[in-house]
Amino acid sequence: MAQVDIYTKNYCSFCHRAKDLLKIKNVDFTEYDVTHNRELEEQMRTRSGRRSVPQIFIDDQHIGGCDELFALDEKGKLDSLLG
Numbered sequence: 001m002a003q004v005d006i007y008t009k010n011y012c013s014f015c016h017r018a019k020d021l022l023k024i025k026n027v028d029f030t031e032y033d034v035t036h037n038r039e040l041e042e043q044m045r046t047r048s049g050r051r052s053v054p055q056i057f058i059d060d061q062h063i064g065g066c067d068e069l070f071a072l073d074e075k076g077k078l079d080s081l082l083g
Contacts, residue, residue, distance in 0.1 A: 002083045004029035005057040007044040011035070014066035015054040021069060027082055058082065 004022060006029050008015035022029050034041040034053065048055040048062050056063040058081045063069055072078040 001028065002059045002081060003057075004082070005032065006030070007032045007034055007040070007048075007053055007055040009033065009035045009053045012053050018054045018056060018066040018069050021073065025079070025082065 004027055006015070006018060006022070008019070008031055010033060019029070019031070032040050032044065034044055044053075044055050045051060047057065050065075052065060054065055054069075056065065056069055061081075063072065063081075069078070072081065
């Protein structure tokens with residue numbers, strides 16, 4: 001199974017949607033809540049080059065945000081990345 005990291009904020013509806021999709025697929029993931037953690041938020045920006053949440057990584061490959069995650073699923077490519 002792939003290593004999935006997701007950077008979130010607790011009030012972000014897109015973050016909740018992305019996590020829900022991963023849960024439906026029975027994927028274990030590591031969540032980094034950057035709501036009140038500047039250090040983690042800076043780590044997210046460094047890894048992704050982006051400021052918005054969620055930011056999702058599968059096996060250290062930057063996938064993007066919620067829209068990109070759902071697009072991969074709609075194209076039938078997400079399951080193969082998740083292994």
